[in-house]
Amino acid sequence: MQKEAPRDRRRLAFMWTWLAVLLAGCGGPDGGTSQPAAGELIDQKLSAVLYEQGFTGRVEQSLERRLGRKLDPRLADVGRLLFFDRISNLHNDNTCAGCHAPTNGFGDSQPMAIGIQSNLLVGPHRLGPRNQRRTPTVVNAAFYPRLMWNGRFAALSGDPFNNALGFQFPLPEGVSKFGPNNPRYPHLLVAQAHMPPTELNEAAGFTGVLDGIDPRLQVFDDGMGMRVPGLDASGSRNEAIREVVVQRLNAVPDYVRKFAEVFGQVREGGAVDIDMFAKAIAEFEFTLVRANAPLDRFARGDAGAMTASQKHGALLFFGKANCVSCHAVRGASNEMFSDFRMHNIGVPQIAPAFGPAKGNTIFDGPGENEDFGLEQVTGEIGDRYKFRTSPLRNLAAQPAFFHNGAFVKLEDAVRHHLDVLASLKNYDAAKAGVAPDLVGRTAPVDTVSATLDPQMSKALRLTEAEFADLVNFLRYGLLDERVRPGEMCKLVPDKLPSGPQFLTFEACR
Structure with a gap:
């Protein structure tokens, strides 16, 4: 006997659900059939709507299938350390986690982000000059085909797992750096992870910057951190900043060892390059998929996962x-x-x-x-x-x-x-x-x-x-x-390869 395909079974369930909804108003005392209780009826209606919308509640379970591999816990742990480490921050006073806070579902603790020159607190009492927008969460970002509030990072295929058409970034990267079918950038998050260290107001700072910016921004040159590289022949400093980040990583023996355990000794003079850094950050972000909400569990058949009000x-x-x-x-x-x-x-x-x-x-x-x-x-x-x-x-x-x-x-x-x-x-x-x-x-x-x-x-x-x-x-x-702080704060390392944890996460104390 031929087995029903999953899609056929879902279609059959959908038909039965709608039939139950239609029959709900056809019975009663005079008709000789009993009507479903109000709770049962709303469950039937919501199940039908979710089916019609194509909502399965199983997107979290699709991650590794779409990646085409299992997650690498060693690489993810290196990425976790880097996420909390100021080593990729030339100004030495911020990290990814300073804006993508574990206390707020790896999104912003502020209404509008504070990057460099902060008071080293992460939470409601964080102080410092604001950037331009609220930092979006990286939880579930593995499934986003377009990143950032102005959509400047995008998978042209419409699928973050598919770089067949390349990943679109603003110049100087454009499409050429993260071009079609480049095996170095198998996912949009791997490409995006090249960008944060190059942002002056978030990570690199303005120390020594004399070119390529509005002169009014030079007031933020506080002499702290490392001197930011000048513009190269392309009119950009992005690659030069990334080279400095790589030098800093290769100067920390523990990072060199950890990357070598994952990638092997791939080149003379050091184990780490910027692509490895980006893959590690992305791997950690893949582990931050959190898509098992009450609606997901309801869609998978647990009618009690949601309250009546939520339904x-x-x-x-x-x-x-x-x-x-x-x-x-x-x-x-x-x-x-x-x-x-x-x-x-x-x-x-x-x-x-x-x-x-x-x-x-x-x-x-x-x-x-x-x-x-x-x-x-x-x-x-x-x-x-x-x-x-x-x-x-x-x-x-x-x-x-x-x-x-x-x-x-x-x-x-x-x-x-x-x-x-x-x-x-x-x-x-x-x-x-x-x-x-x-x-x-x-x-x-x-x-x-x-x-x-x-x-x-x-x-x-x-x-x-x-x-x-x-x-x-x-x-x-x-x-x-x-995503509650009690769970996410467990990911904050006490000690980093470059030294002790230096940020204070208010809701984790």
Whole structure:
């Protein structure tokens, strides 16, 4: 007897589910059949919706299959050490984990990132000059086909596991560095890991930088850390910075030994090159997949994984509220609740003041208080204020929302979506609860609303009960408990190959 294919079984289950829903209103005392209980009916409806959306709750289990191999625990552990080590930071005062905090699901502990010149705290009391945007989480980033708020790093195939068309980066990298079918860059995260050490305001600092930047940024040359290399013949300093990082790695015997255990002695003069560094960082990030939320378990057949409120909220998300039109789950969205496209959803524009201990990024616009988003990548004015749709998993770990942390309460972020024009008109940064240094420099509303995505131009009304259910679903129905600080703080090493741990993670103490 021929076995049913899994897809056939799912189709059959879907048909039976819909049949149960249809029959639910056909029986009763007069019809001689019993109706399902309310809980059973909502389970049937939600199961049918998830099937229709292609949501399986099994994306986490697909990681190694899509990588085409098992994860390498030795390489991942080297990547973990590097993630917390300032050795790739020429300014010597930040790490990947300084912005991608384990206390916040490996996302930002701040509404807007603080990179170099911090007070070495990671948490709500972190101080220092702000960059331009909130640091996105790297949890589940293995499934993202487009990275960064302005989408500047992307898999042209639409699949982060497939570099058949190459990975698109801004110049000077472009597509040429991470070109099609290059076996050195098998995944988008491997390519992306080459970039953080080259960012001046996040990692490298401004010490000795005299060329290639706005002269006003030279005020951030505090003489600390290493002198940043000048521009090379290509007009970039990225490769020169990476060469310094490699030299620093090869000067630490423990790193040389650890890399040699994974890769072997591959070249004379040292065991480590920048590609090895990038692969180690990416391997650690692969271990940070956390996609076993209540909705995932419900989709796999555990009806008790979600509360009644979360189930009602999920039906609103996929139905009346139509959140799924942008926060998609099917196909290339990889069940990450994002279409990974770029939209202007009317986020209020806020910015810190420019200057030492305030902000070390020169913002866009005549008042230098705007972030033009995708326009920075394409140069097209029609792309102004467009940002990548934010994936929604593990929202409960975030201290703020949207690219700039304009809202610090999930409820306020949801209300913004429901009536964008009213939210923009009435926005008050102080009342929204943002940090005091982000209050007072807000861009004009009409400039943002003029190019609003048409999907956001019409208000949607929800009852108080519906609103509460939707927020409950977003906060807890999509939360994998393994992102809680109690679990993530276990990944913080006490000692690093380059020396003791030097950052203090507030929620880990």
